[in-house]
Amino acid sequence: MYVLLTNLARMRRRIGLTRQPPASCAIRHVDAGSCNGCEHELIAAGGPRYDLARYGFAITASPRHADVLLVTGPITTRMLEPLRRAYASMPEPRLVAALGDCPLGGGVTAHPHEVAGPLDAVLPVDIRIPGCPPSPDRIAEALREGLAGLPRERRPW
Amino acid sequence: MPEPLRIPADAWRDHLAHDPDAFAGLFAAAGPDGAPEVRAVLVGDAVRIVATPAVDGVVPSVVDLLPAADWDEREATDLYGVRFAGHEPHRALVHHPDDRALWATPVEGRDVHRVPVGPIHAGIIESGHFLFHVVGERVLHVDARLFHKHRGLERAAEGRSPDAALRVLSRACAGCAVTNAVAFCAAVEDAEGRAPDEAVRRYRTLLIELERIWNHLNDVAQICAGVGLTPGTMAFAELKERAQRVCAALTGHRFMFDAVTLAGAPADPGEAARRDAAAEVTDIAAEAAATARQLLFDTSLRDRTTGPGVVDAPTARSLGVVGPAARAAGLAADSRTAATHLWYPEFAPALPPTPHGDVSARLEARWVELNQSAAIAMALLGEPIGPGAVHAADEGDGHGVGIAESPRGRTVCTVELAAGAVRRVHLRTGSYANWPAVALAATRAILPDFPLVNKSFELCYACVDR
Numbered sequence A: 001m002y003v004l005l006t007n008l009a010r011m012r013r014r015i016g017l018t019r020q021p022p023a024s025c026a027i028r029h030v031d032a033g034s035c036n037g038c039e040h041e042l043i044a045a046g047g048p049r050y051d052l053a054r055y056g057f058a059i060t061a062s063p064r065h066a067d068v069l070l071v072t073g074p075i076t077t078r079m080l081e082p083l084r085r086a087y088a089s090m091p092e093p094r095l096v097a098a099l100g101d102c103p104l105g106g107g108v109t110a111h112p113h114e115v116a117g118p119l120d121a122v123l124p125v126d127i128r129i130p131g132c133p134p135s136p137d138r139i140a141e142a143l144r145e146g147l148a149g150l151p152r153e154r155r156p157w
Numbered sequence B: 001m002p003e004p005l006r007i008p009a010d011a012w013r014d015h016l017a018h019d020p021d022a023f024a025g026l027f028a029a030a031g032p033d034g035a036p037e038v039r040a041v042l043v044g045d046a047v048r049i050v051a052t053p054a055v056d057g058v059v060p061s062v063v064d065l066l067p068a069a070d071w072d073e074r075e076a077t078d079l080y081g082v083r084f085a086g087h088e089p090h091r092a093l094v095h096h097p098d099d100r101a102l103w104a105t106p107v108e109g110r111d112v113h114r115v116p117v118g119p120i121h122a123g124i125i126e127s128g129h130f131l132f133h134v135v136g137e138r139v140l141h142v143d144a145r146l147f148h149k150h151r152g153l154e155r156a157a158e159g160r161s162p163d164a165a166l167r168v169l170s171r172a173c174a175g176c177a178v179t180n181a182v183a184f185c186a187a188v189e190d191a192e193g194r195a196p197d198e199a200v201r202r203y204r205t206l207l208i209e210l211e212r213i214w215n216h217l218n219d220v221a222q223i224c225a226g227v228g229l230t231p232g233t234m235a236f237a238e239l240k241e242r243a244q245r246v247c248a249a250l251t252g253h254r255f256m257f258d259a260v261t262l263a264g265a266p267a268d269p270g271e272a273a274r275r276d277a278a279a280e281v282t283d284i285a286a287e288a289a290a291t292a293r294q295l296l297f298d299t300s301l302r303d304r305t306t307g308p309g310v311v312d313a314p315t316a317r318s319l320g321v322v323g324p325a326a327r328a329a330g331l332a333a334d335s336r337t338a339a340t341h342l343w344y345p346e347f348a349p350a351l352p353p354t355p356h357g358d359v360s361a362r363l364e365a366r367w368v369e370l371n372q373s374a375a376i377a378m379a380l381l382g383e384p385i386g387p388g389a390v391h392a393a394d395e396g397d398g399h400g401v402g403i404a405e406s407p408r409g410r411t412v413c414t415v416e417l418a419a420g421a422v423r424r425v426h427l428r429t430g431s432y433a434n435w436p437a438v439a440l441a442a443t444r445a446i447l448p449d450f451p452l453v454n455k456s457f458e459l460c461y462a463c464v465d466r
């Protein structure tokens, strides 16, 4: 275990991530029919290489204390209701982000009967993160840019 | 491949029961005259497709003879309206009726209660619903209600040219993107009577093994996460990241999307690029082995992983379990042994040292296979990996089966081509074959261990739901 931790610390020193002034933003992720690529990159964004937490982003277990609903996938008919419920249980002010080409209407070519998307057709979208999938550093950047571009009263901090 | 062997309904059960181990999935399709039929893929000494007509929409069920056919039959009923005589009551699988009686198993008794979980989970996880029937912490039964991510991809691909259909299916699943694409291409080539040249076989094999490497690294990270062992999770997440960078360096994409095509293999990336990739793969494998040794001494990990979620060899065999989960139960099953359309000279399945079928055995299976895949990848990177072509023979219509071993096990793709377009495509991935075993394994663990048992299989929802 000691060796493991030492290796990790060394790797973190070597890649030399920059730090930011503290902020906080709680994100709830909902998979609405992704291929799992966007999830893999979102997990990687939170991993040791990219460290989403250094910008104050945290993935929360519940939408009830989330600032941002981060949605992947083309919005399958079977995920429409759970997605709406997750959104309904968020406190105001709440933001919606589309992660990947799928919720933006590109990405996968689904059968039209099986999808209710794009996300725009279902919820008001504030932040768009294109890519198939967007790379982990692009996810972090796009979230920061998206939040910075919002009017003061809509930002979570 | 010729037309499927058409079998009368009254001989269907006997035909499939003849060699139960050969069963590799069944699905509904429109027969030559447009009337519905059910087709099964049998993988024995040879690969065959057999079919039987749905007489008045009904086919004799084989689920009592071949438990592995359970999900296939339920899916065919939901999506194509074929009923299976003897498979009653029908429990919805792809469809999601509100009434629980229509999809869940009734479990009654003193102190039995139900714990519904999902489809949205606490972490960054794919969507799927589990209904646990429990007494205290003991799990009596689990109904896995997947297909929340059903995108109708097979139907979306049908009617398109093989190239366009490949683009649709290549977004079924990121974790198995290469394997699914190779299985589809192999099926199309089988149908058209074409064969990939040696360069294409080597190129596709390399990509499949790189896919297995990053997936297995990911799976070990996830198992560590399942016991809350963050240093292990982070160490393997970092190794997965490095492996994905190798994939990106060789194919231009971290998940190697669209790198496998029906056209063949692109030009060789050059000796320097191959040498760098080989060096990095060697280093990743060495570091994974060293980190694994660290984890071996971690008693909290050993305590949690030893014992729960056993799927033993007889169970694995009857449920048609494939991939690392089958090998962790001691079955020397690996479709790479017969993959003549790929490049596996002198391949032998690698079994973990203690194949007891528990979480620990499935973890060890990943370690053993990581080394094996790294060795195959390094050998392939030693020589040019392109360009390559798929030789045309009698291009045309027909049926084809393509098989490839994904990180989760044997993936079988069946294609029917007519007038240059895909008339029917069916993709049965390693995850599809293994999900019923996860539900069973859950009953051999306490409820709080389910996330760990689930992660020890680390199956996709995306390519099951399609």
Ligand code: SF4
Binding pocket: A033, A034, A035, A036, A037, A038, A072, A073, A099, A100, A101, A102, A103, A107, A108, A131, A132, A133, A134, B171, B174
């Ligand atoms: S955008 Fe691309 S990577 Fe993301 S879920 Fe859709 S198909 Fe997958």
